[in-house]
Amino acid sequence: MKWINRGKEVIDKVACVTEEYGNRKGIYIFGAGFFGEEMSLVLQKYGIPFKYIDNDKGKQKSGYKGNEVISLQEYMGMCDKSWIVVTASEKNTNDISIQLEREGLKENIDFFRYRYFINDIFPIISLYCYNQLFVELTQICVTERCTLRCRKCAHACHKVPKSKEDMSLEFIKKSADSFFEKFDIVREFVLIGGEPFLCKDLKASIMYIGEKYRNKMIIFSITTNGTILPDDEILNLCRRYDVTIRVSDYSESLPRLKMRYDELYKKLKQNKVIIWETDREKSWFDYGFGEIDRGIEEDQLIETFDRCRTPCREIRGSKYYYCVMARSVSENLEMNIGKQDFIDLENIKNKQELMEFQMGYSDKGYLDMCRFCRGAEAENFLIPAAEQEERVTK
Ligand code: SF4
Ligand code: SF4
Numbered sequence: 001m002k003w004i005n006r007g008k009e010v011i012d013k014v015a016c017v018t019e020e021y022g023n024r025k026g027i028y029i030f031g032a033g034f035f036g037e038e039m040s041l042v043l044q045k046y047g048i049p050f051k052y053i054d055n056d057k058g059k060q061k062s063g064y065k066g067n068e069v070i071s072l073q074e075y076m077g078m079c080d081k082s083w084i085v086v087t088a089s090e091k092n093t094n095d096i097s098i099q100l101e102r103e104g105l106k107e108n109i110d111f112f113r114y115r116y117f118i119n120d121i122f123p124i125i126s127l128y129c130y131n132q133l134f135v136e137l138t139q140i141c142v143t144e145r146c147t148l149r150c151r152k153c154a155h156a157c158h159k160v161p162k163s164k165e166d167m168s169l170e171f172i173k174k175s176a177d178s179f180f181e182k183f184d185i186v187r188e189f190v191l192i193g194g195e196p197f198l199c200k201d202l203k204a205s206i207m208y209i210g211e212k213y214r215n216k217m218i219i220f221s222i223t224t225n226g227t228i229l230p231d232d233e234i235l236n237l238c239r240r241y242d243v244t245i246r247v248s249d250y251s252e253s254l255p256r257l258k259m260r261y262d263e264l265y266k267k268l269k270q271n272k273v274i275i276w277e278t279d280r281e282k283s284w285f286d287y288g289f290g291e292i293d294r295g296i297e298e299d300q301l302i303e304t305f306d307r308c309r310t311p312c313r314e315i316r317g318s319k320y321y322y323c324v325m326a327r328s329v330s331e332n333l334e335m336n337i338g339k340q341d342f343i344d345l346e347n348i349k350n351k352q353e354l355m356e357f358q359m360g361y362s363d364k365g366y367l368d369m370c371r372f373c374r375g376a377e378a379e380n381f382l383i384p385a386a387e388q389e390e391r392v393t394k
Helices: 011-022 034-046 055-063 072-076 088-104 114-130 169-182 204-215 230-241 255-270 298-308 323-333 351-359 368-372 375-380
Strands: 027-030 050-054 082-084 111-113 134-141 183-191 217-224 243-247 274-276 283-286 313-316 320-323 382-384
Touching: 011 111, 011 230, 027 034, 027 255, 034 050, 034 183, 034 217, 055 274, 082 088, 111 114, 111 320, 114 134, 114 351, 169 204, 183 204, 204 217, 204 230, 217 298, 230 243, 243 255, 255 274, 274 351, 283 351, 298 368, 298 375, 320 323, 323 368
Parallel strands: 027 050, 027 082, 082 111, 134 183, 134 313, 183 217, 217 243, 243 274
Antiparallel strands: 283 382, 313 320
16 A cells, blocks of 8 residues: 555544444454464453354353353344454354354444454554554564575575574664564564574573563564474573464474474473464465566556555564565565665654554555565465475584
């Protein structure tokens, strides 16, 4: 989306959203599961009352993680209708939306899909009702070196030489300082790579960020490919600052990693570190970097960008990138494209501007790398996860 009225771009929407939010009493999360829990953590951080709705009769009886779960019929019988946020897989979200529409509820008035709510509605509520600048996700790529060489790595880290310098501790600190000077709350702040456990300053980084900014994050996490066992000092820091370890499980493509994952999970559990266990990754979206070229028609590039809605922001020094993939792939494949596609947090005048940027507004309305990317269409181009480019060295 192109900025036309920078800083006041969503002013009409602000009036509608804040007025409607003021009339509703809390939020109902439709879907007592993984995404529902993510949503609940955000609401808890703001002290916003919530309940779950779920079609599962078992959950209606027993509740979910200590919270009440009701049926849609019970909700429909209530006089005060709070907003519903549908938190489910894409397929289930479509089914639930149909179910809600059958009851006469309207999308984006009575209920919202989670992605849209967290990226486009909640930041408005947060800024205008709580005076807090909120963003869903932001990452620091502490190193771009990796122990694996995945042929379709979304950050193109398979092309990064092992000799490449990690981000320095000073630069990691500056990145965190720049980000948290402007943003008040981030749903998830991620230290990522490459493989972050290769970063020699990881401990000092966790300590610095955890000590200064833990209360501004809902989740503080490290994403790892699981090939390196973190030492006790790192695990102690993870425990101290409630750091969640997200393990990308590639044992489907790389069965030899299975034992290493078992070992890692055991060590994390023994040390009482929070683990976000995911299923084995079977397939990835192929974004087509280095293969496709959409040309330079502005309308088409804006449409590609607007349809994509990637949630993955990145902070590097004071440069805030809308799309970590665009920055890292361009750099790591030496494409030299879109080097100015960031916003400098030092030049930001007000919170409204930054809220709009993270919603997808910019001067051009797209990133130069969108020309070479499938964006939302990538979901139709599945490839096996973590196929290796060449023999792996650990
Ligand atoms: S594990 Fe694979 S996908 Fe992840 S950073 Fe390394 S090379 Fe990229
Ligand atoms: S379409 Fe653009 S914003 Fe979306 S992933 Fe590709 S480069 Fe990033």
